Amino acid sequence: MCVCRTGFIGNGFGPSGCVATSFDPCVALKCKNGGVCVSNGTVPYCRCPRGTVGELCDRVNPCDSNPCWNGGNCTSSRYGLRYTCACLQGFTGSNCQNQARRCGGLKSSLNGTIRYPEEPNGSYNHNSRCAWLIKTNHTKVLNVTFTKFDVERSADCKYDWLQVKIELI
Numbered sequence: 001m002c003v004c005r006t007g008f009i010g011n012g013f014g015p016s017g018c019v020a021t022s023f024d025p026c027v028a029l030k031c032k033n034g035g036v037c038v039s040n041g042t043v044p045y046c047r048c049p050r051g052t053v054g055e056l057c058d059r060v061n062p063c064d065s066n067p068c069w070n071g072g073n074c075t076s077s078r079y080g081l082r083y084t085c086a087c088l089q090g091f092t093g094s095n096c097q098n099q100a101r102r103c104g105g106l107k108s109s110l111n112g113t114i115r116y117p118e119e120p121n122g123s124y125n126h127n128s129r130c131a132w133l134i135k136t137n138h139t140k141v142l143n144v145t146f147t148k149f150d151v152e153r154s155a156d157c158k159y160d161w162l163q164v165k166i167e168l169i
Helices: none
Strands: 036-039 044-047 073-076 083-086 104-107 129-136 161-168
Touching: none
Parallel strands: 104 129, 129 161
Antiparallel strands: 036 044, 073 083
């Protein structure tokens, strides 16, 4: 059985069994998203622009792979080339891969505890920089007691530091 290649017609027998036709093989191939049909004489294919893939140049959605961890919400860029993650509270990082550790903040109750890490058996974060503001009434006596205080050893405090500021209101 003889078959003429794409772009030719006929029964395929003999020297003139296949005759060139004006048929453009790209007519049947509908490339999407700015893809351009190219034919090498036999098989048409789509030359796809950046941000598209597949036989017909489908758009790439980088969020399809679920790159955001810990419940983060993925949003792809306008052209589908990049994505950003909106992290849930308590997580940071480009993919929400890091658990945020609070170190510092505001205390204004009549009594309280400052602890880092907040969980009793929580892990210590290297290069911690903690700044606490304690607001209290000027008629009250403030008693600050450190039961344990430990930072990484450094001559110029380049690794960790703690700042406690008291504001009388």
